[in-house]
Amino acid sequence: MRATPVLALAALLSMSLPSAVSAVPPELAESARQIAQLTATRAAESESARLRRFFDLYWVTEMREFPDLATYVGHPGLNDRWPDFSAETIALVHRIAREERVALASIDRSRLAAAEQLDYDLARRRLERQIEGERFHELAPFRSEVLLIDPLSGIDLDLMELPRSMPTRTVRDYEILLARLRGFSRAVDQTLVQLGMGLAAGITPPRVTLRDVPERVRSLLADDPWKSPVLQAFQALPETISAADRERLRSEASRAFAQQVAPALRKLHDYLVRTYLPGARESIAMSDLPDGRAWYTYELRLHTTTDLSPAAIHQLGLGEVRRIRREMEELIAATGFAGTFADFCRFLLTDPRFFYDRPEDLVAAYRDLAKRIDPELPRLFGRLPRLPYGVKAMEGAGTKSAPSAYYTSGSLAAGLPGWFLVNTYDLKSRPKWQMEALALHESVPGHHLQYALAAELEGLPDWRKWDVYPAFSEGWGLYAESLGSELGLYLDPYSRFGRLSAEVWRAIRMVVDTGLHDLGWSRQQGIDYCKANSARPDHDIEVEIDRYIVQPGTAPVYKIGELKLKELRRYAAGELGDRFDVRAFHDQVLGRGQLPLDLLDQSIRAWVAKEKAASRGGK
Numbered sequence: 001m002r003a004t005p006v007l008a009l010a011a012l013l014s015m016s017l018p019s020a021v022s023a024v025p026p027e028l029a030e031s032a033r034q035i036a037q038l039t040a041t042r043a044a045e046s047e048s049a050r051l052r053r054f055f056d057l058y059w060v061t062e063m064r065e066f067p068d069l070a071t072y073v074g075h076p077g078l079n080d081r082w083p084d085f086s087a088e089t090i091a092l093v094h095r096i097a098r099e100e101r102v103a104l105a106s107i108d109r110s111r112l113a114a115a116e117q118l119d120y121d122l123a124r125r126r127l128e129r130q131i132e133g134e135r136f137h138e139l140a141p142f143r144s145e146v147l148l149i150d151p152l153s154g155i156d157l158d159l160m161e162l163p164r165s166m167p168t169r170t171v172r173d174y175e176i177l178l179a180r181l182r183g184f185s186r187a188v189d190q191t192l193v194q195l196g197m198g199l200a201a202g203i204t205p206p207r208v209t210l211r212d213v214p215e216r217v218r219s220l221l222a223d224d225p226w227k228s229p230v231l232q233a234f235q236a237l238p239e240t241i242s243a244a245d246r247e248r249l250r251s252e253a254s255r256a257f258a259q260q261v262a263p264a265l266r267k268l269h270d271y272l273v274r275t276y277l278p279g280a281r282e283s284i285a286m287s288d289l290p291d292g293r294a295w296y297t298y299e300l301r302l303h304t305t306t307d308l309s310p311a312a313i314h315q316l317g318l319g320e321v322r323r324i325r326r327e328m329e330e331l332i333a334a335t336g337f338a339g340t341f342a343d344f345c346r347f348l349l350t351d352p353r354f355f356y357d358r359p360e361d362l363v364a365a366y367r368d369l370a371k372r373i374d375p376e377l378p379r380l381f382g383r384l385p386r387l388p389y390g391v392k393a394m395e396g397a398g399t400k401s402a403p404s405a406y407y408t409s410g411s412l413a414a415g416l417p418g419w420f421l422v423n424t425y426d427l428k429s430r431p432k433w434q435m436e437a438l439a440l441h442e443s444v445p446g447h448h449l450q451y452a453l454a455a456e457l458e459g460l461p462d463w464r465k466w467d468v469y470p471a472f473s474e475g476w477g478l479y480a481e482s483l484g485s486e487l488g489l490y491l492d493p494y495s496r497f498g499r500l501s502a503e504v505w506r507a508i509r510m511v512v513d514t515g516l517h518d519l520g521w522s523r524q525q526g527i528d529y530c531k532a533n534s535a536r537p538d539h540d541i542e543v544e545i546d547r548y549i550v551q552p553g554t555a556p557v558y559k560i561g562e563l564k565l566k567e568l569r570r571y572a573a574g575e576l577g578d579r580f581d582v583r584a585f586h587d588q589v590l591g592r593g594q595l596p597l598d599l600l601d602q603s604i605r606a607w608v609a610k611e612k613a614a615s616r617g618g619k
Contacts, residue, residue, distance in 0.1 A: 024089050025081075031061040032096050039103040047111040051120060054103055055461040058123065061100075062463060065093055068158055071165050073455075073466055074414030079166050080179035082158075082187035085148070085194050094134060101127045118592075118599070119461055125596070126467070129302055136295045146198025148191050149213060149272075150205040150550040151401040151543075155191050156217045156268065159184060159261070160396055163233045165416060171241055174249045177233060181256040185264040192271055199279050203289055207280035208523060209546040212401050214277070217269045219397035225257040229396060286517040286552040296517045299553030303470045304560050305596035310518035313556050317510025320559060321533055324504040328497065335493045345535035348494070354431045359393060359424035365432070366405075366422050367391045369439045376487040377445060382583040383591070385452030387411075389418035389443060399425040401543055405438050407447035411455065418448045429537035433498035436489045437481045441502070445487075445586075446480035447473070454593045464593045470554060472594045475561015478506055482566070501535045506562070508533055509548065509555035516545075517552045564597045565589065568604045575608050579615055 034057055038050075045053075063070040067078035104127065109120050148154065162180065167173045198204050222228040226235070234253040237246040281288070286296040301307060308316070325341075332344045339347070348354060356362040370391050377384055387410050394402055402423050410418035420443040423430065440446055450473060455465050481502055484490045490499055508530055515521035515529070523545060530541045548555045568589075573580040588607045595603060 023086065024092055025064065025084050028061070028064045028084070028089065028092060028096075031057065031064055032092060032099065035061070035096060035099045035103050039099065039106050042106070047108045048113065048116055050107050051112060051116055052461075054100075054107065055119070055123070055463060058100060059462040061096060065096075068162060069466070071162055071414075072409065072411065074411035074416070080176045080183070082155075082180065082183050085187075085190040087193075097127055097130050101131065115459070119464060122464065122467070122595075122599075133298060133302070136291060136298070146194045146201070146203055147205065148194050149210075151209050151213060151398075151546055152550065154213065154216075155184075155187055156220060156265070157396075157398055159220065159230060159265075160398075163230075165414065166233075167415065168233050169238060169240070171245050171249070174234070174237070174241075174253075178249070178252055178256055181230075181253070182260050185260045188264040188268050192268070195271070195276055199276060201290070202281055204276070204280040205550045206284040207277055207282060208284070209550050210272070210277050210280055212397075214269055214272045216397045216401070217265055217272065221262060221265050221269070225254045225262070228257065228262075230261060231257055284516060284523055284549045285520060287520075293518070296552055300556065303553045303557050305469055305471050305598065306560065308560070310514045313510050313560070314514040314519070317507050317514070317556070317559070320507035320563075321504060321511060324500055324507055325533060328500045328504065331493060331497055331500065342532075348431060348433060348497070348535050349537055354433055354494070355428055356430070356432070357427065359427065362424055362427060362430060363391065363393050363422050366420065366435060366439060369435060370420060370443045373439065373444055373487055373489070377449075380445065380483060380486060380582055380586055381449070382587045383453065385449065385456055387418060387448075387452040387455070389420060389448040389452070391420045391422065391443070393424045394421045399423050401546070403543065403547070404430060404434070404540060405442050407442040407451075409447075409451045409455075418443075418452060420448065426537075426539055429539040431498075431535075431537070433494040434502065435498070436484055436495045437499045437502040440481045440484050440487075440489070441477040444480075445483060446477040449480075450476050450590060450594075453590050457591070457593060460593050467594055469594045469596050470557040471561035471564070471597050472600060473561075474558040475563075475565055475597075476589070478503070478558045478562035479565040482562070497535070505530075505534055505536065505544075506558040510559055512545070513548050513552065513555035516548060523549065561597065564600065568601065572604060572608050576611055576615075579611060 038054060038057065042050075063073075063075045063078060066083055067081045068083055069075075070078040101124070104120070104124055107120070109117055112120060149156075163177055166177055166180075168177065195204075220228055220230050225231055231253050234250055237249060241249070285292070286299070287293045289295060297310065300310060300313065304313075329341060332341065337344050337347070356365065370389075389410065402425075405420065405422050408419045408421060410416045420439070442448075454460075457465060481499060484495075484499060490496045512521070512526045512529060516523075516526055521529075526545045526548070527541055530536060530545065531538075534541075536544070569582075569585060572585050585604075588604060589600070592603060
């Protein structure tokens with residue numbers, strides 16, 4: 001890797017940090033050695049066995065690269081550490097990707113079974129995309145790593161969320177959690193190095209989107225450690241742990257907070273306030289970054305799994321907005337409302353009947369709604385997951401910049417349920433009429449059904465159970481919203497308008513994302529377009545616009561994926577006629593893990609052909 005001024009800056013920053021900051025994790029170095037060995041030695045075993053060995057190592061390596069992900073999925077042995085963002089480790093990770101590509105290529109694809117060939121192709125595609133993305137590291141090495149904090153992500157949020165995903169039953173569990181807390185200061189030091197590299201290269205989130213982040217970090221600080229949410233896991237230790245151990249663990253937790261966590265949080269907060277935000281870029285478009293247009297096109301291809309250009313996505317979005325707006329206007333007319341579209345939206349956003357006054361009432365209503373959906377699912381699905389899910393309120397200062405709701409995956413291995421998390425900040429921006437569509441998307445039959453089923457699939461390599469193609473996952477979430485009528489929901493005109501409002505919002509995303517990052521729209525232009533075409537509250541719109549600004553290329557995936565799923569359902573129903581079973585169709589869509597849209601298309605068409613052949617054979 002050639003030297004650059006940014007690397008020189010990283011070296012200077014590292015000089016003021018502990019030497020351990022730049023140490024390569026030994027287990028990751030071991031992964032590199034094992035991958036090279038797999039390529040060099042062809043043991044006397046089948047190509048299928050070699051592929052399985054490669055996938056096992058591929059998964060273990062990913063867990064070693066991302067121990068935070070390992071915690072969430074229940075992979076053992078890594079809960080005491082943080083991802084390593086030293087320059088040496090990042091360079092090793094890039095080298096490992098290339099060695100993995102060589103190792104995979106050494107396996108003879110033609111001698112694999114059909115299902116194995118699919119897994120092989122997906123792994124190859126994944127590695128090619130990863131390596132292709134490295135072209136955007138030339139001006140700022142490790143470009144993706146320099147964007148480590150924004151309104152929706154950051155090491156401070158990880159500090160809050162990771163302990164909630166870790167086992168906390170035994171003394172050993174708590175000692176592992178203590179080790180992670182003690183390692184927080186090193187993780188922050190590495191984060192500051194990466195943020196500094198991004199700042200030097202002009203690659204940061206836009207300043208306007210970072211406005212609430214320092215306060216989010218500061219909210220974790222407290223003079224009394226036990227008033228910080230960071231130590232929540234140590235507040236009530238299990239009675240199965242002896243009194244002496246409980247006292248010792250609490251004492252060590254307090255010491256870790258005072259000596260490692262709090263100083264690191266203050267350092268991060270001060271850096272954000274004094275250096276990072278003042279130096280963050282004023283522009284908002286990805287196209288304004290070095291090589292930004294090519295980078296944005298890459299992000300669209302990566303997330304949509306299509307070759308659609310920004311211009312094509314923009315036009316598709318405009319067409320969908322027009323179509324859905326017509327349906328919304330027709331529904332307004334059917335209610336007898338006397339007024340314009342804007343008047344109706346204003347009515348929905350201001351009439352007290354559409355809002356809860358207490359956060360606990362909003363959460364309780366979502367729980368009731370989710371549990372009303374559950375017993376209806378067998379009408380549309382032949383297979384349901386074993387993993388349960390729950391509904392609860394989001395916590396922490398980050399709720400101000402968070403969406404109205406989101407889902408977090410559970411894990412049978414880790415003993416954790418899935419969670420449908422509800423945002424109770426600013427209740428007047430959480431209308432009742434949007435609740436049914438949101439619950440369908442985030443819980444069932446949306447993300448919980450999708451992720452829990454994938455994790456339970458037999459014979460699927462571990463890495464594929466957690467592989468994410470946003471056009472598939474979010475397309476499924478939006479498609480799940482459209483199933484509400486088949487599940488006994490959307491019985492009143494306001495909830496039906498809420499469904500259309502949710503759908504038009506995803507069409508708006510295609511227009512706004514490409515407008516902001518390809519066509520030079522201002523942030524205010526994006527806000528104005530949203531207000532003109534939806535019934536979203538102002539706060540909700542601003543939070544969403546900032547989300548699209550800091551996550552370029554992700555917003556269009558919802559509608560692109562949903563349109564493909566609806567297209568495939570129409571195709572299957574048309575081809576199979578009376579033999580079409582929607583339960584079987586849904587099981588086919590979710591029964592092979594997440595897929596790029598082109599491979600999903602091939603999979604469903606192959607299933608339809610097989611069903612037609614079976615029908616002919618039975619006559």
